[in-house]
Amino acid sequence: MCYFGPMKIALAQMAPGLGDVARNLDLHLETIARARKAGAELTIFPELSLTGYRLRDLTESVAADPARDKAVRALVRASRETAVVFGFVEEKPAEKGLFYNSAAFAAGGRILHIHRKVFLPTFGMFEEARFFAPGRNIRAFDTPWGRMGLLICRDFLHFNTSYLLYADGAETTIVISAAPGRGSAGTKGFASSRMWELMGEAMGRFAQAYVVYVNRVGFEDGIVFAGGSFVKDPMGEPVGQASALDPDFLVLDIDLGRVRTARKNWPFKRDDKPEVTLEALKKIVHGYGD
């Protein structure tokens, strides 16, 4: 699918209530209505936007089968008017008792893609692998606005994920996040915020794709989420950035024609050799030498 034109996207930097799906759904629907009024074609919510992040033993009680769950279905219906990316806890009937930290891309009244978070941070303050099963796939997918990829928070800090989406043809990488702010000494704002921006610039520039990063705000159990959602263009240049700490709503124009410009002027994509990467990886992973 080829799409070269401009597109309006809405970044919904919000603070979901922990475990309160009904209230969060209302918040989503209000925001989608607002995005539609602003002319946005796609509205993006943060990680676990439907449930809140630090669920721990609440995880199972908010788990949803996307084919049947009322809240998920309501968002998919709302996607008839403007496409939506949202985060939720997924439990499929075929995998009972396994909970995934998932992101759905819905457009035109149906789900086009679900990404399950592959890299579950479990160290220090993070305990995701204690409660979630890891996703096992990273694929780009077609949308009415060209090929896109979905990543969830920590996924993006492993740069192989961005490469996989690049190799799979993504022109836009959407990262939904619940990234806590930490390390404030000696810096303006949180030190951790710079890490995300740096990755966004680098992956925008070298995967020659738009990078859309939507983080949440608010507190959960004393932990503050840092916000600072942003869009970087296929040259790594900033398109827009939301405030730190506060809920924000940004409607930004992106131009997918810039992907073409970037890839034409700097032919990294043309010269990429995924088969060499694959063969080299096989040798590394299987441990045999040259």
Place this chain on the structure above:
Amino acid sequence: MDMGIDGAFTVKVLTRFIREELGKKGFRRAVLGLSGGLDSSVCAVLAARALGPKNVLGLIMPYGDSFGRDVRDARTIGTRIGIRTETIDIKPMVDRYFERYPTDSRVLKGNKMARERMSILYDRSARESALILGTSNKTELLLGYGTIHGDMACAINPMGDLYKTQVRELARYLKIPAAIRTKPPSAGLWAGQTDESEIGMTYAEIDEVLLHLVDGRESAAEVVARGIPKARVERIEAMIRASEFKRQMPLIAKIAPRTVGYDFLYPYDREK
């Protein structure tokens, strides 16, 4: 690593913390103990900014008149930021107990006083429908330089991740009067007591070590290699180790398949 903090940003985070974490529990009001010292003064200013001064009650709880200057400073800061204050003398309650169970130990007396204040704070918390703001800083929490179930007891603690040095910097940013900022820090366990003489190190010396050990995750040897005296590093490490019990919930003997705190794990902030 750097100890310096961005005052405006830190205030923004901490005032939101107070407002949001109280709000999630359905509270709009806060109560805190005002000692006339640096930490509680900073906390009171943050609370007043977060909730509005009328929603903050500062309890000044001296033991008799042994801390006259502190009481005056506490009242000054209360008036300055427009919060309600109330002075409660804890001497009658504390004396009553020690008349019956006498001791010469200043530490035992100090702990009892700290817990008397805690008991009054919790009583007022219920009467006022206000949550208790803790005022322990990161240095105290790590060294265990506080009374368990005394001054360490609270509902939420906005200051617990700021070293004493950083609280001082924040106090300057918040324009806390110099009289409070320059006063030698004291736990108020007895008249004339100061933290730094009791611990035997200055807060600047302690915080430098803690920053590298805790935030930098360095080993004691790595910290010593920075040119910091070995005895100081070892002393601080020993204080951290010895006070672990003050930073944890009481241990529960696990018998059942699912046990509070071990595998019964709900978020503090669940909203539904």
